[in-house]
Amino acid sequence: MTNNAVSLLSVPFGLGGARQGAELGPKALIEAGIIRHLTKLNIQVINEGEVVLPPIAAASELSAIDTGTKQFVSASTNLKYLDEIIMLNTATAERVSNIVQQGHFPLILGGDHSISIGTIAGIRRHYRNLGVIWFDAHGDLNTEATSPTGNIHGMSLAVNLGQGHPLLTQIQQSAYPIDPSKVVIIGARSLDQGEREYIRSFGVTCFTMHDIDRKGMMRVMEEALAIVGNGTDGVHLSFDIDSLDPHEAPGTGTPVQGGVNYREAHLALELMHESGLITSAEYVEVNPTLDHDKRTVRLANGLICSLLGQTIL
């Protein structure tokens, strides 16, 4: 990590997901003591507050301007809450970009995974060759043409790679593109057909649960870090808590069995810290309304600390 100040930005937004509740994630993580835990690691934490959704009238106007008519948007796509997601991510990109500008490490608390359209848009303005680690049970590589659900949290990595509805990809416009060969998905076990095809044809590396079973997390991380660190000038970690097994992390909206276990997840984040490559991070899809005794919230707290340097000894 290049410097010690961490800017903590909350994005309490859940409309990109399949169920309500991810919007409560940031508050739960803060209440569980994340700022105190990081301060104990000698990190200076700057609480940047929240990105809030502007009044929705403004959002409708924005879509109407860009597409001619508002009806065009709703009639021609199956994208759920497109207007809200455009507004939220446009605002998020600005806030994250300012944090990078100041030389702080952006740590973003989601929110569902659709928020990464904005976070990465902001980060990419400052990195010509950004590597991305996408820790997730899913690929989030759908477009409106392939999505089985219309939920935009399942499309955010595709949008970050320039694929999808023009009103979403335009949020990235003033930024450097991301090279798909510098993107690594880790923990995948639920991929839709269109996502499989995308991975094969665009050269995204995907370490599935099968690869983790076979090689072990240690080797997977060594290979992943070699890919995202090669020729890049920064690496963003997008950590979806549903990468973990639902036994460890029940508090999430789209759980998939057969996931990463507690120690594998910590090891992965400890290795990311050791590599010194990670320049920004977000933790998404924590849904406190589905949690069991704060297990998922506490786990996410610990996993943030491992990324930022906490060790057992």
Ligand SMILES: NC(=[NH2+])NCCC[C@H](N)C(=O)O
């Ligand atoms: N960020 C997530 N949890 N994404 C889940 C996506 C699930 C499914 N592939 C979809 O497109 O709807």
Ligand SMILES: [Mn+2]
């Ligand atoms: Mn995801």
Ligand SMILES: [Mn+2]
């Ligand atoms: Mn997921």
